[in-house]
Amino acid sequence: MNERDDLLAMVASLYYKLNQGQAEIAERLGISTSKVSRLLKEAWERGIIEVQINTPIPRDFALEMQLATCFNLADALILETKPDHDDASLVAGAGQLAAIYLQRIIPDLPQGATIGVAWGTGVHATVNALPNNLGRQIDVVQLMGGVGALAVDGPDLARMVAAKLGGRHYDLHAPVLVERPEVRELFLAEPTVSEGMRRARTVQLAITGIGSLDEHDSSFLRAGLITRADLAVLRGLGAVGETAGRFFDATGQTAGIEINRRVIGVELEDLRRIPKVIAVARGLTKVPAILGALRGGYLNVLATDNITARAILSLASKAVESH
Numbered sequence: 001m002n003e004r005d006d007l008l009a010m011v012a013s014l015y016y017k018l019n020q021g022q023a024e025i026a027e028r029l030g031i032s033t034s035k036v037s038r039l040l041k042e043a044w045e046r047g048i049i050e051v052q053i054n055t056p057i058p059r060d061f062a063l064e065m066q067l068a069t070c071f072n073l074a075d076a077l078i079l080e081t082k083p084d085h086d087d088a089s090l091v092a093g094a095g096q097l098a099a100i101y102l103q104r105i106i107p108d109l110p111q112g113a114t115i116g117v118a119w120g121t122g123v124h125a126t127v128n129a130l131p132n133n134l135g136r137q138i139d140v141v142q143l144m145g146g147v148g149a150l151a152v153d154g155p156d157l158a159r160m161v162a163a164k165l166g167g168r169h170y171d172l173h174a175p176v177l178v179e180r181p182e183v184r185e186l187f188l189a190e191p192t193v194s195e196g197m198r199r200a201r202t203v204q205l206a207i208t209g210i211g212s213l214d215e216h217d218s219s220f221l222r223a224g225l226i227t228r229a230d231l232a233v234l235r236g237l238g239a240v241g242e243t244a245g246r247f248f249d250a251t252g253q254t255a256g257i258e259i260n261r262r263v264i265g266v267e268l269e270d271l272r273r274i275p276k277v278i279a280v281a282r283g284l285t286k287v288p289a290i291l292g293a294l295r296g297g298y299l300n301v302l303a304t305d306n307i308t309a310r311a312i313l314s315l316a317s318k319a320v321e322s323h
Contacts, residue, residue, distance in 0.1 A: 008043040015040060016049065057096055058082070060306040067302065067309050070316065071294045074276070077101055079305040090282055090305050095125025098207070098280045098303035102126070105205070105276065106136060106165075113204040115165075116143040116266070117158045118244040119176075120209020120219060122280030122303070127160045127207075139167040141199045143206060144245040144265025145176035145187075147223045161207075172196040174264045176245045177225045181261040188264070200266045206274045208299070210281035210289050211242040217285040226259075234259065241289020243279065243298050244271060250288060250319075252296020271298045278303065287311045291319075 014020045014028070015036075022036040029036075043049045058080035067076040077097040081090060115138055117123065140162040146155045155171050162169035173196065174187045187193050211219045213235055220226045220242070226234075238249040239257050245265045247257045254260055254268060271277055279299040281290055284307070291312050293299055304312075 005046075005048065008039055008046065008048050011036060011039045012043045012049045057093060057100070059097065060309070063306055063309050067313065070313060071302075073294075073302060074300040075101065076309070077301070077303040078309050079282075079303075081305050081307055087283070091121050091125045092129070094122060094280055094282050094303045094305055095127075096129045098122070098126040098278055099129035099131075101278065101301065101303070102130065102205075102207075103133075106133075106138065109138070109204055114139045114141050114199065114202070115161060116141045116200055116203035116206040116274070117154060117161055118143045118206070118208035118265075119147065119154045119157065120211065120281070122209045122282065123157055123207050126278075126280050126303070127157050127164075130161065130164050132164050133166070136165040137167050138162075138165040140165065140169045141203055142170065142172040142196065142265075143200050143203075143208065144263070145172050145174040147176055147219075147225065170196060170199050172200065172265070176264055177220075177259070178262050178264065184262055184264055193264070197266070201270045201273075204275050206244075206271065206277045208244050208271075208277065208279050210279050210286055210293050210299075212283070212286045212289050213239060213241060214285040217283065230259075240292045241286065243268070243289075243293050248292050248296055248298075250292050250295070252292050252294075252298065268296060268298055272296075276300060280304075282308045284308065284311055287315055291315055 011025060014025050022033045026033045026036045060078045060080045064076040064078045067073065079090065079093040079097055117140055140158045142154045142158045144154055158169045172193065174193050178184050213231055215221065215228055215231060218231060221231060234247060237257050239247045240250050241248065245263045246254065246260050246268045248254050248268065277299045278301040279293060280303040282304045287308060
């Protein structure tokens with residue numbers, strides 16, 4: 001190490017290890033504070049100063065900024081994957097990031113604010129990762145009707161969140177999907193259901209998943225709500241995914257997708273009006289669905305992993321190039 005490097009190392013050690021101020025260092029060395037500042041900058045540039053930040057959950061902060069900028073998001077939470085991660089651990093990791101984010105923003109919710117909960121494996125992972133904070137006393141509302149055939153059903157998730165936050169939960173006493181639009185109208189005419197819908201539309205924070213139309217990854221198919229033939233019809237209509245039970249196409253539009261007329265839950269327009277909508281979703285089969293939801297403006301915070309995020313940006317870029 002030459003004399004210059006020794007000086008840079010000394011200044012850096014005094015500043016970062018011994019917490020001495022720049023004026024104190026300047027007085028000790030008989031130089032100006034501006035020169036101390038320049039020496040610190042040089043030490044950074046020459047690699048004499050290195051920073052290691054140990055985060056509890058590894059995140060790709062640069063990719064978060066890129067994704068948030070590209071889709072005008074309030075925030076993006078992107079898990080940095082490792083070779084030994086499997087699908088279950090990746091979903092759990094994205095859920096943990098979303099849970100940490102929720103813990104940060106929940107205290108800032110206005111007095112009397114309510115939280116809306118949809119469904120999905122990502123939502124389930126988020127709810128599991130939330131710690132008990134009974135003193136918050138925040139009420140929780142279902143955003144969509146029940147499924148009854150999945151461990152990640154909306155009513156159960158809403159109850160879990162309410163229990164953890166010390167608030168009440170409000171069920172939406174209806175199935176998420178009915179046979180005909182007329183049946184949906186009958187349900188919506190019921191006072192308990194219409195009151196549940198009113199509550200769902202007025203939440204200040206929503207947690208939702210994003211569903212795929214892939215046969216191996218469709219929650220609607222897994223729950224027995226639709227068949228493989230139904231999925232094929234939906235794809236034929238241009239649908240690429242769903243959120244809060246509502247199906248949309250690659251641009252986030254719903255026109256011509258008839259199944260939405262049979263869904264009981266908040267409309268996608270309602271989601272757009274909720275101040276904060278956090279979607280938790282990952283996986284390459286969900287990339288078209290996540291991109292469609294982003295284009296539709298149905299979320300303003302996304303929790304995912306870096307593999308999924310890069311695939312979303314790549315697909316968005318290809319779509320722009322093709323036009």
